[in-house]
Amino acid sequence: MQDKPLLAVDVDGVISLFGFDETPSGPGYRFELIDGTPHVISVEAGPRLDRLSTTFELVWATGWQDRANDHLPTITGIGPLPVIEFDRSGPVPERFGSAHWKLAPLDAYAENRAIAWIDDSFDESCLEWARERESLGHPTLLVPTEPQIGLEEAQVEAMEMWVATIGAGYT
Numbered sequence: 001m002q003d004k005p006l007l008a009v010d011v012d013g014v015i016s017l018f019g020f021d022e023t024p025s026g027p028g029y030r031f032e033l034i035d036g037t038p039h040v041i042s043v044e045a046g047p048r049l050d051r052l053s054t055t056f057e058l059v060w061a062t063g064w065q066d067r068a069n070d071h072l073p074t075i076t077g078i079g080p081l082p083v084i085e086f087d088r089s090g091p092v093p094e095r096f097g098s099a100h101w102k103l104a105p106l107d108a109y110a111e112n113r114a115i116a117w118i119d120d121s122f123d124e125s126c127l128e129w130a131r132e133r134e135s136l137g138h139p140t141l142l143v144p145t146e147p148q149i150g151l152e153e154a155q156v157e158a159m160e161m162w163v164a165t166i167g168a169g170y171t
């Protein structure tokens, strides 16, 4: 059986929302106190990620690190998941120059597998990384979110279509 494509999932700006001018209200939001800090949780993000878990192998790619598994399974129904480990204290590896701090560990984790990555803060180095992987034949999809909105329905549908287009013959 082929491996599923990976799906690297950020938390802040994808599940936990921020950047509002006013406190949001309505059925799409839930307020949670996590380690003493209030968070605005996207109610839809959990079920959307759960749908994606049928076609992708989910992994946390977040500065929350192990705290993601401490809190998010209860709040969102997602996880526990594997955690890509980031060392934010050291310099970003030379190979990526002005790379995004998640890039090198994420690249190492993905190896040559197909991967989609949901995040609210891609920079040019991420786009370059995705183009480079694509050119090597490793399907790569960046899914940028708005931090006040998080993971959207249309993005879930686009990711499901993407999996269908890359087919079963890679990994």
Ligand SMILES: [Mg+2]
Pocket (backbone or CB within 6 Å): 010, 011, 012, 013, 014, 119, 120, 121
């Ligand atoms: Mg983020």
